[in-house]
Amino acid sequence: MTVKILMLGDVVGSIGCSYLGDGGRLRRFVSENKISLVIANGENSADGNGITPTSARELFDAGVDVITGGNHTLRKKNIYSMLDDDERVLRPDNMTRCPGNGHMKVDVYGYRILIISLAGQVYMDTHASSPFDKLDAVLAEEAGRYDAAIVDIHAEATSEKIALARYADGRVSVVAGTHTHVQTADVCVLAGGTGYITDLGMCGSGAGVLGVKTDCIIRKFRSPAPVTFEPAEGELSATGAVFTIDLPGGRCISAESVKL
Ligand SMILES: [Fe+2]
Numbered sequence: 001m002t003v004k005i006l007m008l009g010d011v012v013g014s015i016g017c018s019y020l021g022d023g024g025r026l027r028r029f030v031s032e033n034k035i036s037l038v039i040a041n042g043e044n045s046a047d048g049n050g051i052t053p054t055s056a057r058e059l060f061d062a063g064v065d066v067i068t069g070g071n072h073t074l075r076k077k078n079i080y081s082m083l084d085d086d087e088r089v090l091r092p093d094n095m096t097r098c099p100g101n102g103h104m105k106v107d108v109y110g111y112r113i114l115i116i117s118l119a120g121q122v123y124m125d126t127h128a129s130s131p132f133d134k135l136d137a138v139l140a141e142e143a144g145r146y147d148a149a150i151v152d153i154h155a156e157a158t159s160e161k162i163a164l165a166r167y168a169d170g171r172v173s174v175v176a177g178t179h180t181h182v183q184t185a186d187v188c189v190l191a192g193g194t195g196y197i198t199d200l201g202m203c204g205s206g207a208g209v210l211g212v213k214t215d216c217i218i219r220k221f222r223s224p225a226p227v228t229f230e231p232a233e234g235e236l237s238a239t240g241a242v243f244t245i246d247l248p249g250g251r252c253i254s255a256e257s258v259k260l
Pocket of ligand 1 (some may be wrong): 043070071074154179
């Protein structure tokens with residue numbers, strides 16, 4: 001059989017969360033496109049960066065099944081107990097000595113889908129260990145206990161994301177990049193059968209700069225004084241990609257970018 005997995009780029013602020021839920025937008029897309037699993041990157045889903053129990057619950061209510069993490073996941077302390085208690089909320093697996101977990105398994109039609117959240121090391125302030133080594137370690141640790149593996153690589157450098165995808169090609173079903181908020185035009189299935197996109201994009205406002213009000217970002221670039229990020233408004237959209245996976249086996253047979 002085949003299953004379709006929707007992965008959404010960084011959800012930015014309460015405006016991004018509510019966009020997915022408004023009028024059942026995400027649930028309607030899931031139903032119309034026969035999606036079996038929805039994964040969204042939620043590390044910016046709270047206003048002013050980070051993730052809170054409120055923003056996580058809003059994403060679940062909208063129809064997201066699993067939330068992946070990034071460099072801002074630990075920014076707000078009130079998420080820490082949820083990271084420990086709710087396996088559906090991940091932080092990057094290669095960020096250690098911090099609350100929560102970086103991978104989990106979800107059942108889809110009796111198949112065990114392993115979801116791994118990783119962070120990049122290049123131009124990132126995550127204190128993360130090598131995502132390459134961590135991927136190897138998780139796949140070895142879970143060997144024989146999953147039917148397909150999906151990776152979110154939350155990273156700044158395009159080269160690091162492509163390199164990780166080629167390193168994982170044929171061993172996981174999908175490697176999807178997040179963090180840079182602009183959807184890339186390179187969605188594909190690699191030679192070994194791994195679906196790939198360098199960046200899924202963003203769920204939020206396209207009117208500012210990467211989902212944040214333009215004047216906040218310009219002030220940030222022009223002055224060393226700290227700036228509180230406020231979500232931009234208007235020109236809302238949600239971008240990501242749909243990966244069709246063949247099971248058993250886990251080979252990705254098609255990949256396409258989408259915009260809700
Ligand atoms: Fe990020």
